[in-house]
Amino acid sequence: MIIISYYNEEEKGKVLEDLTWNVKQIQDDLLKEILTLNSGTEYLQNFLHGSSAKELFKKNLPIVTYKDVKPYIDRVANGESSNIISTLPITNFFNSSGTSGGANKILPSNSKYLDGSAFSTDLLAHVIRKHVKGVERGKGMLFFLTGHDTKTPGGFPIEDGISWYLKSDYFKNRPSTWFYSYTSPDEVMLGSDLKENLYCHLLCGLVQRDEVTRIGSTFASGMVRVIKVLEDSWKELCSNIRSGNLSEWITDSGCRNSVSLVLGGQPRHKLSDEIESICSQKSWKGIMKKLWPQTLCIEAIATGSMAQYVPTLKHYSGDVPLVSTIYASSESMFGINTDPLCQPENTSYTLMPNISYFEFIPTEGGNGDVVDLADVKLGCSYQLLVTNLWGLYRMRIGDIVKVTGFHNKAPKFRVIGRENTLLSIDTDRTTEEYLLKAVNRARLVLESSDLRLVAFTSYADISSSPGHYVIYWEVKTKEEDMKELDEKTFLECCSVMEDTLDEEYMYCRANEFIGPLEIRVVNDGTFDSLMNLSISKGASITQYKYWRQMWLLDSSVLSEHLMCLSHDIWSKKRGRNVCVLSVLSWFLLTIF
Structure with missing residues (x-):
């Protein structure tokens, strides 16, 4: 892998051109390198015999999961040879963010991933x-x-890709x-407390607000989280800026020392007043700009x-372009967005x-034969x-x-989904199969309380951060006569499902990154x-699946059970400590 950190813009442009014009040759050479280097490994010996x-x-060589x-x-x-x-x-x-099967999914890596x-x-x-002029x-x-x-039994660190990159010599x-060039010191990025880190990021960015030309987070969900922290903390942030001193609850020494240097103990009354005036407005539309x-x-x-x-991001960012930057996973870096000013819904990635x-x-059509990068067809899904x-x-x-197209001869891909994913809020990927497993465990709790589950459906609610x-449940008592719902039973159901x-x-x-699971009865x-409503609109009775019409379901809610577990409890692996049930409403509506 060539290192282009110190190349000038013209040289980087030539690298991109070379990569995207010579896709087939580069891919064939890379496969040859991989197989030559690793032909003696136990895994490849089983299939390629050197x-x-x-x-x-x-x-x-089999295609594997x-x-x-x-x-x-x-x-x-566990400590055996990498060979x-x-x-x-x-x-x-x-730790793969694509985990959906329950067991912790860890994937190997080495310096070559970091190079990529x-x-x-x-x-x-x-x-x-090249595209964002003046940035x-x-x-x-x-x-x-x-x-x-954390560590594997063999002593290897288990972490996410961005953490490894931030800790690296690169x-x-x-x-x-x-x-x-960032508004935040490195110590803020390397801190161990997420709440402190986000607060300090915002504080440093606000102090240098007139120097900021780009704002970013790894995922869009992270940017929404940042806005929520800003909503909750802007008054305190203004107080810190006004006094020139950092809040006492920031205890991470690296964050505290480095951010204090940014503040410099210098009161900034005018800046604080400007920020307070903006944040005090009734509407936060376009607040980022x-x-x-x-x-x-x-x-x-x-x-x-x-x-x-x-x-949500468009609401808060106004007319500032939202650039979906890069396509990557725990398995590999894949490619970059070579048309960064396109609308987010039109984003495609050019694979490197x-x-x-x-x-x-191929997911449809053809004979199912596996094809190389240079041989994919426009408009086809894979x-x-x-x-x-x-x-x-x-x-x-x-x-x-x-x-969706080509950058020279390099195909551009739009990510249209993941196999079998039913629910996702952040980097979680919960399949229908695994949700069913959680519901079936909770079903046992219901049955022990003389209740039975009639039907359920689910959705990922991102209306708040x-x-x-x-999870919507329709339940009945075994005597078919609905009585007052027992809070403890549904609290235990929430707990069992999350566990x-x-x-x-x-x-x-x-x-x-995810709020507590909620059951609505x-x-x-x-x-x-x-x-009946779906069939009346032409759906086939033999192919019907419950609609996710939330307005219909919510208008038929009996009760909502929200399980609230503290951060400390969830930091303990599968800790089963005291939790709090918040009954949000008790009412009965009939609309059908």
Whole structure:
């Protein structure tokens, strides 16, 4: 992987041109490198017997899911030699945000992943500067955060990709160019407390509000979270700016010392008054541009499950372009948005052929044969496979992508979904199968209280921040006569369901990226009424599935049960401590 951090804009442009004109050759050369380096690994020996031939790779090597290769990955994670899957030493593992099967899903990585991440970031900088005129004249207010890492039994760190990048020499020794000039000190990005970090990010950004030309977070959901912190904290932020001193509750020494230097103990009465005047307005529409008037773009991944946050961000950002920057996962970096000023809903990513070897399974039509990156067809949809230099070979990543065009000869893809995902708020991915498992566990609690579950449906509610899962239940007593609902029973149902959902969901709950799961009990006959309404509008009785018509369901709610667990409780793995039930309403409405 070439390092282009210190290339000038013309040189970076030539790199992008070369990559996108020579897709087939670069991909073939990369596959040859991967197979030659790793032909002696235990995993590849089983299928290729030491060969590095592409033809044998295509013929003999199976297409796999995480479940298929988990035994090999676990052996390395437990301390056996990396040579089981990779000649290059495995240095750490990622917690995959695509987890949906319940068990913690960890994926191997090494310096080659980091090379690809740094390369993509540098190339993205070139593209943004080319399209967003004047962005290089200021600083970025980027809400980078470092999560808590854990260890595998073999002592390898388990962390997310952005945390690894922030801790790396790439970031520590980054060039002093506009793209790496931030309003926040590094200590804020490397802090261990998310609440403190976000507050300090905002404080530093507000003090330097006239220098900010770009605002960003990894995901669109992260930007919505930032706005919520701003809504909750703007008065305190103004107080800190007015006094020139940081709030006492910021206890992380790195954050405290570095942000205090930004404040400098200097009272800024005029600046505080300006910010207070803006935030005191009744409407916060366009608030981002009002607070940071030089802002030229907002950067955040806003495709896939993150698309649901685009309307909210557009409300707060006004006419500032929302740039969906990069396409990546725990399995690989994939590509960048080479048309950053397009509308978020039209975002496609140009895959970089030098990072991983990509293959594609057609989702419809054709004979189902796997095709290479250079052979995909315009308008067709595919399942994406990855082979890389850190131990994954022909791995399904779960994404469905569609070819929308080409940048020279490099295909551009729109992410149109993930296989089997039913609910998603942040980086969680809950499938219908796994939600059913959680409901069935809660069903046992109902049955022990002489209640039975008639029907249910669900949706991801993002009307408030953080969003949360809402589960609609129609229940009956065993005597068929509905009595007053017992709060304790439904509290236990909420608890059991959350305790059943997967590690990624629990991580998001512990860090308040997702709010507490909510059960709403609807009137007797509600789901039958929904079915009758659907059929009356032409739906087939044999193919009917419950509509997610929230206005109909909410108007038929008997009670809403909200389970509230503290951050500390959810920081304890599957802790079963005291929790609080908040009964939001008791009422009976009949509309059918």
